[in-house]
Amino acid sequence: MLNNWLDKIAEKATRKQARHTSRRSFIRTFGIALIGVSVYPLLPVFRDNAFAQEPGNIPESGDPNDCNYWRHCAIDGFMCGCCGGTVSSCPPGTVVSDITWIGTCRNPKDGKDYVISYNDCCGKSACGNCLCQRDEGDTPVYRPQNTNNLNWCSGSQADVPYHCSLSVVIGVKES
Amino acid sequence: MMRSPRLSIIGVIISVVSLLPVMTQATEPIQFDYMMHCQGCHLPEGQGFPLRDVPRIKNHLGKFLHVEGGREFLIQVPGSAQSDLNDSRLTAVINWMLITFSQTELPDNFQPYTVTEVSRLRRSPLVEVKSTRALLIKKIEKLKL
Numbered sequence: 001m002l003n004n005w006l007d008k009i010a011e012k013a014t015r016k017q018a019r020h021t022s023r024r025s026f027i028r029t030f031g032i033a034l035i036g037v038s039v040y041p042l043l044p045v046f047r048d049n050a051f052a053q054e055p056g057n058i059p060e061s062g063d064p065n066d067c068n069y070w071r072h073c074a075i076d077g078f079m080c081g082c083c084g085g086t087v088s089s090c091p092p093g094t095v096v097s098d099i100t101w102i103g104t105c106r107n108p109k110d111g112k113d114y115v116i117s118y119n120d121c122c123g124k125s126a127c128g129n130c131l132c133q134r135d136e137g138d139t140p141v142y143r144p145q146n147t148n149n150l151n152w153c154s155g156s157q158a159d160v161p162y163h164c165s166l167s168v169v170i171g172v173k174e175s
Numbered sequence: 176m177m178r179s180p181r182l183s184i185i186g187v188i189i190s191v192v193s194l195l196p197v198m199t200q201a202t203e204p205i206q207f208d209y210m211m212h213c214q215g216c217h218l219p220e221g222q223g224f225p226l227r228d229v230p231r232i233k234n235h236l237g238k239f240l241h242v243e244g245g246r247e248f249l250i251q252v253p254g255s256a257q258s259d260l261n262d263s264r265l266t267a268v269i270n271w272m273l274i275t276f277s278q279t280e281l282p283d284n285f286q287p288y289t290v291t292e293v294s295r296l297r298r299s300p301l302v303e304v305k306s307t308r309a310l311l312i313k314k315i316e317k318l319k320l
Contacts, residue, residue: 099224102215115202115210145215145258155216155227170219171202171210 058169059109067132069167071116073105074136076148077165080121082130088168090121096166097122099155101146103137104173115171118148123158205271212258213268221276230308236273237280242314248307250288250296262294269293280320 062069064087065079071087072079084091097120104113139146153162202210217223221232239245250256255265270287301307 098218099216099227099229102210104211112201115207117215145212155224155229157226171207172200173207174201174204 058114059107061109065130067130067134070107070109071105071114071167071169072132073134074103074116074138074148075118075165075167076133076135076138077120077131077162078127079130079132080127080164080166083121083127083164085121085164085166088166090119090166091124091127091163094121094123094163095156095158096120097152097156097158100152101148101150102170103146105136105167112175113173114169115173117166117168117170118152119166119168120152120156121163121166122153122156123161124163125161127164129164205267208260208264208268209272212260213254213272216254221272232272233276234280235277237277237282237285238315238318238320239311240273240282240285241318241320242311244307245311245315246288247296248301248311250293251299251301252308253301253304256297256300262297263290265297266290266293 064071065081067075067079069087079087080089080091081087085094090096100117100119102115102117105116106113135148137146138148141147141149144150151160151162154160201207216229217232218229221236223229223231223233225231236249239249249269250265255269258265260268266288273281273285273287
């Protein structure tokens with residue numbers, strides 16, 4: 001009979017399963033999965049559009065969320081550190097504008113001029129916190145390469161919506 | 176058993192050297208000029224940003240030297256001719272860009288730009304930038320470089 005035949009297969013499979021697995025194996029597997037899931041976000045994955053590459057060991061002084069902080073010498077916008085990001089990384093939910101303008105700021109700690117990239121973070125409406133406008137070395141818009149009065153987000157993947165500005169160190173001027 | 180002290184000293188030296196901050200070394204002056212005058216749009220590796228019409232330099236720039244008018248174009252294009260760089264610094268940057276970003280595309284008989292050549296070329300401005308570029312790209316595509 002059909003039922004008999006099906007029963008036999010089911011019984012065989014169940015017994016085989018029972019012989020080969022311990023009673024606690026489910027708990028073990030579940031435990032591993034639980035740990036794996038919780039550890040996964042800590043893995044060093046490539047997070048493009050979130051962090052700007054910045055060299056280490058820059059002598060630092062001052063508060064990056066203070067408009068007088070040395071790196072902000074030519075900034076015109078909301079400081080990303082007050083908007084859920086940092087001085088060199090965009091807040092969640094925004095993308096960095098690759099196209100940007102680049103200038104230098106003097107670091108008071110070592111007196112050297114550092115090359116600063118003023119990338120905007122784009123894709124969300126204006127942050128509104130910590131407006132900082134210092135404009136040192138800013139050029140009029142008819143010299144667009146060095147003007148901070150442009151919405152650089154228009155050159156980003158996210159297009160026009162501007163959220164906040166970064167001040168990322170990308171080099172040092174030879175003294 | 177103790178590890179050989181000599182080995183651990185070498186280990187310490189290696190780790191200290193590898194941790195030496197990149198920042199203690201100043202950016203190379205020609206690269207500094209690239210950063211200040213070109214990189215904002217053409218990006219650190221010269222990759223450009225096609226989504227917003229920023230031309231690619233990486234593995235592309237050298238191709239212009241294979242076609243007639245290309246050598247002139249690289250200097251007359253507004254980004255070069257109208258930059259704040261003086262003639263000698265512009266010459267250095269353009270030669271640096273060709274060698275750094277597009278070495279493999281350079282013609283066999285590549286001659287670096289000279290300051291007098293750059294100085295002469297940038298004084299005759301290019302009016303029809305887009306159409307001139309399109310024409311050159313067509314010529315380059317024909318060559319199948």
